[in-house]
Amino acid sequence: MVGGFPCKAGMERREVMGKNVTIYKEQAAALDKYADKDVKVLVVANLANMNALILKEYAPSIPAKNMTCLTRLDHNMALAQVGQRAGVPVINVKNVIIWGNHSSTHYPDVNHGVVKTPEGVEKPIREVINDDEWFNGVFIKTVQQRGAEIIKARKFSSALSAASAACNHVYNWLNGTQEGTWVSMGVFSDGSYGVPAGLIYSFPVTCKSGEWKIVQGLPIDDFLRPKMDATAAELVDEKNLADSIIKGT
Structure with missing residues (x-):
């Protein structure tokens, strides 16, 4: 998952989160509805940990172990x-x-x-x-x-x-x-x-x-x-x- 609002010079993490929360809630709904339930997800877009957690919480049909982020x-x-x-x-x-x-x-x-x-x-x-x-x-x-x-x-x-x-x-x-x-x-x-x-x-x-x-x-x-x-x-x-x-x- 590389899609997201990018972190630009001078931006605070909170600003980026405000934009990406909505994006990832929508992505989670799509995964929950259409994805194979054994899909493996890697979140790259920042805030990576939080984006992955949003996916986990709003795509409940996919196991939590399948949601990861890039470190x-x-x-x-x-x-x-x-x-x-x-x-x-x-x-x-x-x-x-x-x-x-x-x-x-x-x-x-x-x-x-x-x-x-x-x-x-x-x-x-x-x-x-x-x-x-x-x-x-x-x-x-x-x-x-x-x-x-x-x-x-x-x-x-x-x-x-x-x-x-x-x-x-x-x-x-x-x-x-x-x-x-x-x-x-x-x-x-x-x-x-x-x-x-x-x-x-x-x-x-x-x-x-x-x-x-x-x-x-x-x-x-x-x-x-x-x-x-x-x-x-x-x-x-x-x-x-x-x-x-x-x-x-």
Whole structure:
């Protein structure tokens, strides 16, 4: 689902939501009436998490697990930043995580990721790049603000990199993830990791036979916890705003 009112330079997220709530409520009605009930939906248009949630709520005949949104673009950017800093091809980096909303509040997490060194040995990312200042500063800012920087430069949001990420998302969803590897997808929260159930939130997932599954049991430290809670809180606020817009239309 790439159709939507685009986020332009200087626009607030709330302005974009006001226009897209109506669009996605109508799209949901069309899906509910005409689509195969096993259709798999990937929302790319922003506000991606909220647009996907609107589809889920207003297309009740389609399973919630089939409504997803794109955070693979952020995931790919995080992989690229780590690969560049470590001096290895991006294909040698895996298991970063994008937690939360596809916005400037999402959190790119490298605590569980690994890098395959030129010697062919897999090592934790933080062992290969022993630089907390970079991870907590430039790295986070680059991944979180990438979309805004592109809009500032182009006056429009990214296109080719988003298309590439959408292909990655769908490919893994349908064909599976490699053993020992996960990817980031915006999916329906079941309450995992203390995220309020019912939100569309980006989690680490593995995929098999056309189904995604949230990776469980990853330790969450005291630094990460408030970041995850803050992006969840933003999603709750956006859901409440979307509800109020819908009630007023």
